[in-house]
Amino acid sequence: MTFTLFLQNVLNGLSIGSVYAIFALGYTLIFSILGIINFAHGAVFTLGAYFTYFLMGGGTGFNGLLANAQLPINLPFWLAAIVSGGLAGLVGVAIERLAFRPLRRKRSDPLLTVVSSLGVALVIVNLIQYLVGAENYTFPADTYGSLPAAINFGTAENPIPIRTVQIVIFGVSVVILAILTYLINATKYGKAMRAVAEDATTASLLGINPDRFIVITFFVSSFLAGLAGTLVGSSVSIAGPYFGIGFGLKGLAVIVLGGLGSIPGAVVGGLLIGLVEAFVPGEYSAYKDAIAFGLLFAILLIRPQGLLGRSFVQKV
Template sequence: MTLTLFLQNILNGLSIGSVYAIFALGYTLVFSILGIINFAHGAVFTLGAYFTYFLMGGATGFNGLLANAKLPFSLPFGLATLVSGVLAGLVGVAIERLAFRPLRRRGSDPLLTVVSSLGVALVIVNVIQYLVGAENYTFPAGAFGNLPPAINFGTAANPIPIRTVQIVIFLVSGVMLTVLTYLINGTKYGKAMRAVAEDATTSSLLGIDPDRFIVLTFFVSSFLAGVAGTLVGSSVSIAGPYFGIGFGLKGLAVIVLGGLGSIPGAVVGGLVIGLIEAFVPGEYSAYKDAIAFGLLFIMLLVRPQGLLGRKLIQKV
């Protein structure tokens, strides 16, 4: 492998790995609060991509209830991404209210909540298919304005071309990770969220409303999923309503690899899997997912708590 190809793979891996990281952080936030996996997260990821596509002036296809439909306005990519993230966050709040809170208040088995979130995910993807069909949707041309399609990070003799969309993905993901880190570690919301995650009952005795912060956590988690869906969709197109299912499974691999409930672990896990995928030879690209989950299997055997996770201590 030449140095040029090596550097190009590094940049590609950091780009997709950063998206894996912000997507997996949504899983991590909910798991740290409730101790369960929100399997509707991948469906919200899909919604985020669709929201941005339509907000940017994209039209529906020939199938579905809303065939050949289009909004009467269009937003620039940055604003559309922000609005779609907020809409995805509101969907996350609705999911918490409908699928999580009733079971939680009844003290139901956590497994029932997992099944409930799976049901919500199936409902969302089927509603999408009913409304806009199962076609692939490609983001409108010129989504990034007058930026060139690729930027050369090398020299004329040894070019290292990187697609502009990958650079945008990396920069947006970096900003998201920075803001989230500050939110968790430097604000009252973050401190309260960590308190609820540690012990919801004790935090309520100290004046913290657990339900309020659980709702906020779902909003932030789904906002991250919506932005991640937009970033991936802008790079590879929206591959139908089940677009987020594969990425949902990849997000699970990331959080297990990094350590369940560990925010730094989600970031490290996402970057590790992104870099590994980037170095998979082209002739074996169809096996990228198998390699990622093979790595996950090995990690579970060698270090079940993940790279940055902590061993669970059984209290007796």
């Protein structure tokens, strides 16, 4: 492998791995608070991509209830991405109110909450298909304005072309991860959120409203999912309503690999899986998911709690 190819693979891996990390952080935040996995997260990922596409003036296809429709607006990509993230966050709040809160207040079996979130995911996916059809949607060619399609690094004799979208994805991901780390570790909301995650009952005795911070967590988690969907959709295309299913499974692999409930673990796990996939030879690209999950299996055999997860000692 030449140095040029090696560097390209590293940059490709960091680009997709950073998206995995953002997406997996949404899983991690909710797991930290409630101790459960939100299986509707992949559907919210899909919604984020669709929201951005339509807010940028994209039209629907020939199928679905809203066939050949178009919103009378055309927002720039960065603004559409922020607005779509906010809309995805509101969807997350609605999911918490409808699928999680009633069962949580009745102290139901956590398995029922998992089933409920799966049901919400199916409803969202089928609603998307009913409204806008199942065809692919491609972001406009000028999504990133006047930026070139690729930027050459290296020397004139040995250029290293890197797609601009990959640089944008990595840059946005780093900024989002930095902001989220600051919010969780250095603000009163982050500290209160961590207190609720540690012990909701004790936090309520100290004047913290657990329901309020659970709602905030769902909003932030879904905002991250929507933003990740936007970044991936702008890089490739929106491959129909089931666009987020594969990323949902990959996000689960990331948080298990990094350690359930560990925010640094989600980042490390996402980047590691992204790099592993990038270095899979082209002739074996169809098996890159299998290779990534094989890595997960091998690491868990050695360290069951994940790379940065904590092992829990059960008292008897």
